[in-house]
Amino acid sequence: MLRAIVCFLFLCTAVQGSAVRNQITIRDGGYENLLIAINKDVAEDQTIVDTLIDIFTSGSGYLFTATKRRTYWRNITILIPNTWTPKPEYERARTESFETANVIVDAENPAWEDNPYTLQLGGCGVHGEYIHLTPNFLLDRENSEYIWGPMDKLLLHEWGHLRWGLFDEYHTEDEGSSKFYADSRGNIEATRCSTKLTGEALNINTFEQCQRDPETGLYEADCFFFPNLNGQTEPASIMYAQFLESVTDYCHSNPELPGYHNREAPNKHNNLCSSRSAWDVMLETDDFARENNPPFEEDIDTTPTFRLVQASTRRVALVLDVSGSMGTNDRLAKLNQAATQYLRYTIEDGSMMAITKFSYSAEIIVELTEIYNETNREYLISNLPNVPDGSTCIGCGILAGIQALKGPSREEDPAGGYILLVSDGEENVFPYIINVLDQVVESGVIIDTIAFSPQADPKLQQLSTLTNGLAFFYPDTANSTALNDAFTATVTSRSGLSTEVLPVQLYSGALTVPGNSPVSDTFVIDSSIGLETVLLFSWLDEPISVEVEDPDGVRINSSDTSQYRVDMAAKIVSVAITDIAKPGEWMFTVDSDSNQAEVVIVTIESKPTSTTEAPITVNAVVGSQTLNHRSTPTMEIYAEVRKGYLPVVNAEVTAVIETPGDATTFLPLYDNGAGADITKNDGIYSAFFLDVDGDGRYSVKVQVSNEGSTASIASRSRRSSGGLPLSPDRYTPTPTTYEPAEAFVRTSSGGVFEVENYAEPVGDTLAPSRITDLAVASASYESSSVTLQWTAVGDDYDQGTASYYDLRFSTSFDALLDNFTLSDPVTEEQVLSGNLSVIGQSGALESLTISVPTRGESVVYFFAITAGDEDENFGGVSNIVSASLEFIPLPTTDTGLEPWAIGVISAASVLAALAVVIFVVVLCKTNSSSKKVNTNTTKPNSDNEKKDGNVYDNSSYVA
Numbered sequence: 005m006l007r008a009i010v011c012f013l014f015l016c017t018a019v020q021g022s023a024v025r026n027q028i029t030i031r032d033g034g035y036e037n038l039l040i041a042i043n044k045d046v047a048e049d050q051t052i053v054d055t056l057i058d059i060f061t062s063g064s065g066y067l068f069t070a071t072k073r074r075t076y077w078r079n080i081t082i083l084i085p086n087t088w089t090p091k092p093e094y095e096r097a098r099t100e101s102f103e104t105a106n107v108i109v110d111a112e113n114p115a116w117e118d119n120p121y122t123l124q125l126g127g128c129g130v131h132g133e134y135i136h137l138t139p140n141f142l143l144d145r146e147n148s149e150y151i152w153g154p155m156d157k158l159l160l161h162e163w164g165h166l167r168w169g170l171f172d173e174y175h176t177e178d179e180g181s182s183k184f185y186a187d188s189r190g191n192i193e194a195t196r197c198s199t200k201l202t203g204e205a206l207n208i209n210t211f212e213q214c215q216r217d218p219e220t221g222l223y224e225a226d227c228f229f230f231p232n233l234n235g236q237t238e239p240a241s242i243m244y245a246q247f248l249e250s251v252t253d254y255c256h257s258n259p260e261l262p263g264y265h266n267r268e269a270p271n272k273h274n275n276l277c278s279s280r281s282a283w284d285v286m287l288e289t290d291d292f293a294r295e296n297n298p299p300f301e302e303d304i305d306t307t308p309t310f311r312l313v314q315a316s317t318r319r320v321a322l323v324l325d326v327s328g329s330m331g332t333n334d335r336l337a338k339l340n341q342a343a344t345q346y347l348r349y350t351i352e353d354g355s356m357m358a359i360t361k362f363s364y365s366a367e368i369i370v371e372l373t374e375i376y377n378e379t380n381r382e383y384l385i386s387n388l389p390n391v392p393d394g395s396t397c398i399g400c401g402i403l404a405g406i407q408a409l410k411g412p413s414r415e416e417d418p419a420g421g422y423i424l425l426v427s428d429g430e431e432n433v434f435p436y437i438i439n440v441l442d443q444v445v446e447s448g449v450i451i452d453t454i455a456f457s458p459q460a461d462p463k464l465q466q467l468s469t470l471t472n473g474l475a476f477f478y479p480d481t482a483n484s485t486a487l488n489d490a491f492t493a494t495v496t497s498r499s500g501l502s503t504e505v506l507p508v509q510l511y512s513g514a515l516t517v518p519g520n521s522p523v524s525d526t527f528v529i530d531s532s533i534g535l536e537t538v539l540l541f542s543w544l545d546e547p548i549s550v551e552v553e554d555p556d557g558v559r560i561n562s563s564d565t566s567q568y569r570v571d572m573a574a575k576i577v578s579v580a581i582t583d584i585a586k587p588g589e590w591m592f593t594v595d596s597d598s599n600q601a602e603v604v605i606v607t608i609e610s611k612p613t614s615t616t617e618a619p620i621t622v623n624a625v626v627g628s629q630t631l632n633h634r635s636t637p638t639m640e641i642y643a644e645v646r647k648g649y650l651p652v653v654n655a656e657v658t659a660v661i662e663t664p665g666d667a668t669t670f671l672p673l674y675d676n677g678a679g680a681d682i683t684k685n686d687g688i689y690s691a692f693f694l695d696v697d698g699d700g701r702y703s704v705k706v707q708v709s710n711e712g713s714t715a716s717i718a719s720r721s722r723r724s725s726g727g728l729p730l731s732p733d734r735y736t737p738t739p740t741t742y743e744p745a746e747a748f749v750r751t752s753s754g755g756v757f758e759v760e761n762y763a764e765p766v767g768d769t770l771a772p773s774r775i776t777d778l779a780v781a782s783a784s785y786e787s788s789s790v791t792l793q794w795t796a797v798g799d800d801y802d803q804g805t806a807s808y809y810d811l812r813f814s815t816s817f818d819a820l821l822d823n824f825t826l827s828d829p830v831t832e833e834q835v836l837s838g839n840l841s842v843i844g845q846s847g848a849l850e851s852l853t854i855s856v857p858t859r860g861e862s863v864v865y866f867f868a869i870t871a872g873d874e875d876e877n878f879g880g881v882s883n884i885v886s887a888s889l890e891f892i893p894l895p896t897t898d899t900g901l902e903p904w905a906i907g908v909i910s911a912a913s914v915l916a917a918l919a920v921v922i923f924v925v926v927l928c929k930t931n932s933s934s935k936k937v938n939t940n941t942t943k944p945n946s947d948n949e950k951k952d953g954n955v956y957d958n959s960s961y962v963a
């Protein structure tokens with residue numbers, strides 16, 4: 005049985021942050037710079053490291069085989085958390101961090117157990133975010149391999165997701181995916197790749213042969229395909245059942261060779277990759293396109309080298325631009341406000357901080373010092389520079405920052421330290437950024453950059469990318485909150501280093517206070533947070549006053565000197581709630597002494613009240629750092645909303661994008677599995693940003709709210725990319741349940757992306773998104789009809805409303821896929837319910853029942869759809885679904901279950917489960933000659949088969 009999972013939810017929340025992922029590189033077929041990181045809350049255990057080394061070493065050999073001698077893992081870095089005992093063999097971590105790692109080892113939420121998975125945000129062919137392995141998975145190897153097969157081969161499955169943007173070739177919970185389907189020869193097949201893999205379709209409760217459901221023509225809901233564990237000869241596919249001994253390859257598209265791709269299977273891979281084989285998708289990635297990384301001719305040693313590094317505590321050097329231009333538009337004053345709030349409330353005790361400034365040269369103002377109380381925070385604040393003068397020497401600033409991170413003695417290793425570099429101009433004094441790059445790389449520091457105003461040097465972002473740092477853009481417009489948000493995100497998005505509880509950002513907004521008239525807004529405190537809640541109001545012109553009202557109507561204003569504070573120097577009013585803030589709706593009112601309208605920037609932060617329960621968090625991610633507008637007119641924006649690792653669904657999520665053209669776009673994000681969103685209800689909300697208005701930087705922030713109480717928390721993560729269990733009954737996740745979430749608000753910076761080669765659009769060139777979730781809801785022999793469902797896409801990608809649907813059908817899968825426009829369109833006359841001409845708004849659920857021309861034995865119809873806009877731009881052809889129009893007699897009401905079977909159903913004991921396993925194994929063994937699953941009703945296995953047989957030998961899968 006599975007080990008007990010010892011993991012406090014809160015301690016399992018560490019992944020967030022909008023950092024650029026650590027870049028895995030490939031050179032001469034060897035992957036380099038792969039980063040595996042262990043979370044700080046994972047209990048120290050050398051076995052974890054040993055197992056990682058072991059499975060990546062043998063996995064590297066399998067990778068070599070699976071890529072037809074093209075690639076292997078050459079070197080791998082493992083980041084040991086700073087909570088583990090230091091060892092001489094650990095080097096000091098440099099730019100490695102948990103938040104940017106490619107493979108993470110972190111406890112999972114108890115409900116989802118230890119199934120490994122890869123987080124994928126983008127579509128087919130797009131790199132995934134990270135592979136998540138749990139400590140239990142690595143520690144209890146016997147159990148893990150019993151369920152999922154050899155770990156090293158499982159890594160290849162995850163690598164397919166992570167590196168090449170492949171998807172599962174087995175059935176997942178996604179719309180448009182099903183366990184079985186009617187194929188073009190009229191057979192019912194199990195969803196798999198390739199079709200040559202043999203197995204049995206059995207009811208998971210009774211282990212009887214499955215019955216077909218007269219409603220759908222498919223097998224009953226409890227029917228599963230049990231692949232034969234022995235006697236297979238097919239080499240593919242790793243994205244289906246990598247645990248089978250014969251499986252060593254990804255499916256390909258050469259029908260002459262074993263391992264031929266199954267285009268017809270309704271799985272996520274085919275749905276998102278338009279039925280292209282895994283190998284074809286791989287060949288188009290940079291790894292293999294243009295003859296990159298051709299096969300090795302000689303045998304090579306595929307053993308990777310491992311480097312173990314250990315993280316240290318958070319050390320930050322502020323590197324602040326005080327050049328003359330910082331004197332314009334109150335820039336230095338704004339920078340001081342943001343830095344003051346950051347030093348006073350955001351950065352946690354125990355961190356080390358230094359302050360440096362630069363203009364024509366640079367200077368360390370405050371040497372690296374530990375932050376431990378209010379007095380020393382105020383000391384740092386009082387030393388923030390406030391006199392602008394001179395030119396811009398960014399290289400000088402960076403070098404000073406590296407010096408500062410060496411500590412006052414200049415003897416310490418700066419590696420793994422952070423530079424927070426803020427600059428508003430192009431550099432014009434030697435040394436330039438380019439002149440110090442070698443020193444930056446050698447020092448191992450991470451550089452976060454805030455490009456202050458559109459004039460800021462374009463190289464800042466590259467500096468962040470080079471060092472795995474975060475990049476932000478503050479447009480320096482009156483209503484932008486991006487400066488405060490950026491300072492906050494440099495801390496809150498990196499919990500991996502901190503042993504302290506970090507704040508959660510609840511609110512960030514610009515409030516215009518009209519002269520002589522107060523203005524109010526509300527925010528919500530939920531019960532998971534409320535500790536050290538602070539409301540910050542910064543102004544630039546005339547002093548303001550603030551009143552805050554708690555859910556019970558108790559007011560806090562300037563008369564409450566213990567909680568209310570005015571910093572006249574920095575021009576900030578702060579209200580720091582002493583007690584735990586009461587859950588519920590709070591209100592604040594801001595009044596100004598001015599009789600002119602004035603903008604007040606409002607930031608609200610609060611810390612979790614519990615160390616055992618995770619608060620809801622949001623993590624914003626942009627599709628890429630740069631956008632070449634001429635070739636790609638859109639940018640994907642994602643927001644991951646979750647409580648620990650549990651998805652929060654149906655929240656209201658909005659991205660706020662500030663453009664170089666001074667526009668602010670509010671873009672709703674959806675978790676509906678359509679358009680930019682590849683998985684429904686996984687807590688990841690997505691949309692395409694289309695309103696590009698010129699070259700330059702775009703700043704992104706995400707706001708999440710459940711003020712309408714629509715949101716709920718899923719009991720487990722829906723991600724199921726982690727490889728199939730060896731046998732369906734070895735791992736049955738408990739069904740997802742949803743618990744209503746209380747009211748909450750959150751906000752988070754998503755960083756910056758840069759647009760190049762802006763091309764003014766000429767007319768409407770943006771087509772609707774491709775529909776990827778077409779599904780057959782039911783098929784009826786009785787009425788010769790099929791009901792189809794899908795999610796509506798927009799006029800432009802996933803926005804607005806499309807103008808037409810082009811729904812077509814065929815009795816030939818190949819004809820429909822290869823010659824969509826030559827296939828028969830579904831006509832108005834065929835529509836029995838619904839209306840093909842009535843197009844729902846993007847995101848709406850569409851449903852249509854149509855009659856089909858014939859029915860009977862072996863009659864199968866295939867369907868596909870595209871949406872078009874008024875200018876005849878059509879999206880790609882959707883996934884293809886099939887419906888069987890064969891007569892299925894009602895199942896015979898034979899309740900003659902074997903006594904043993906009844907026992908299995910009723911007993912939940914370990915023994916019974918074990919018995920089932922043994923029994924299934926026996927079935928698989930005795931049937932390994934195996935018939936293909938087909939429409940013929942085969943008799944249940946005879947009693948002889950059930951009683952006969954020996955205990956399954958699992959040892960071949962255990963190293």
Ligand SMILES: *[C@@H]1O[C@H](CO)[C@@H](O)[C@H](O)[C@H]1NC(C)=O
Pocket residue numbers: 036037078079080081311
């Ligand atoms: C990986 O290997 C290459 C070649 O052996 C070497 O240049 C590089 O520094 C190594 N990187 C790491 C992180 O070990």
Ligand SMILES: *[C@@H]1O[C@H](CO)[C@@H](O)[C@H](O)[C@H]1NC(C)=O
Pocket residue numbers: 818819822823826
């Ligand atoms: C697609 O159409 C072409 C041209 O009419 C034809 O040659 C080909 O056989 C068709 N393919 C399928 C799979 O029907």
Ligand SMILES: *[C@@H]1O[C@H](CO)[C@@H](O)[C@H](O)[C@H]1NC(C)=O
Pocket residue numbers: 839840841842
């Ligand atoms: C379907 O909708 C179109 C456009 O609204 C309408 O003209 C047509 O009559 C409708 N068809 C049916 C069968 O209701």
